[in-house]
Amino acid sequence: MxxxxxxxxxxxxxxxxxxxxxxxxxxxxxxxxxxxxxxxxxxxxxxxxxxxxxxxxxxxxxxxxxxxxxxxxxxxxxxxxxxxxxxxxxxxxxxxxxxxxxxxxxxxxxxxxxxxxxxxxxxxxxxxxxSKELKAFLDYVAGKKPQDSFADKLEEAVKEAKKNRKWRHEYMTLLMRDRENVEKGIEKGIEKGEEKLAKLIKLLGAENRIDDILKATNDKEYRQELYKEYHII
Known part of the structure; x- marks a missing residue:
């Protein structure tokens, strides 16, 4: 398409x-x-x-x-x-x-x-x-060295984004907040003696499902639904 x-x-x-x-x-x-x-x-x-x-x-x-x-x-x-x-x-x-x-x-x-x-x-x-352009982009995503002008432009855009103080601040703020929520959720799971919950939170964190982490730590029924979703026994 x-x-x-x-x-x-x-x-x-x-x-x-x-x-x-x-x-x-x-x-x-x-x-x-x-x-x-x-x-x-x-x-x-x-x-x-x-x-x-x-x-x-x-x-x-x-x-x-x-x-x-x-x-x-x-x-x-x-x-x-x-x-x-x-x-x-x-x-x-x-x-x-x-x-x-x-x-x-x-x-x-x-x-x-x-x-x-x-x-x-x-x-x-x-x-x-x-297309050649999409292939170049996917190669870039796969970690391969850019091979055409489109991928080169993408590489430059990534470098510029990293230099942009506002973008970097917003990204780091989101990243830090998410990590804090994941860590809090894991600590809460360990406090409750629930290794299952700690495992669930790690899986949710890997998918950036931060809102689900917060809800799962406080809602037992919802937590059970997520256990089933991730096949955590």
Whole structure:
């Protein structure tokens, strides 16, 4: 799938979406809207948590809840893309890109046309299935030396971002806050004598699910749900 974007609005980093009190809140890595009002949620995933397809479904639903207000027509829903960038292949077919849209199972020529797509990018793919520019980007994500002008520009942008005092301060503030919350959660789990809780908090911390950490340490029923989700016995 090739996306043609003229320009984008200012991206929101670590955008938080908090539904009602009983539902799980999420924090999106990068939330972008382009000139055609199409929404993109871009997620960098470090480890394979074995639930990315389910998480993409949940993120899609939460984004839709944010995009439409009471009394609006469903036709007013923005088109949206959920994009996971991964240094691993969750589907095992050695593709660089896996794009999913809703289609008719009985007739694959019929698209549901609900305006949503979920894309999983694999930085370690081997097939010739993406553009030169995207391949260069994925190689960069995989830690390889930039080989073209696009990757060189990306490398320079990363260096400039690291020099930007405001960006660095915001990043470090988020990082420190998240680490503090993870450490507090682990300490609380140890205090309660729950090794299971400490293990759960480490897993949640690896996925930046900080709000879930705070809720899990204080809500026993919710904690049990997460134990099941992560198969912690």
């Amino acid at each position: 090739k996306l043609n974007i003229d320009h984008i609005e200012y991206p929101e980093l670590q955008k938080a979406i908090k539904p009602d009190i009983d539902a799980r809140s999420i924090r999106l890595d990068v939330y972008i809207k382009d000139n055609k009002n199409i929404v993109y949620d871009i997620e960098m995933q470090v480890s394979d948590t074995k639930e990315l397809p389910e998480r993409s479904r949940y993120y899609q639903g939460m984004i839709d809840l944010q995009l439409i207000d009471k009394g609006q027509y469903y036709k007013e829903l923005n088109k949206s893309f959920i994009i996971f960038i991964c240094p691993f292949d969750i589907f095992g077919k050695e593709r660089h890109i896996y794009t999913f849209e809703n289609i008719c199972k009985e007739d694959n020529s019929i698209l549901l046309g609900d305006g949503t797509a979920k894309i999983f990018l694999n930085a370690n793919g081997t097939q010739d299935d993406v």
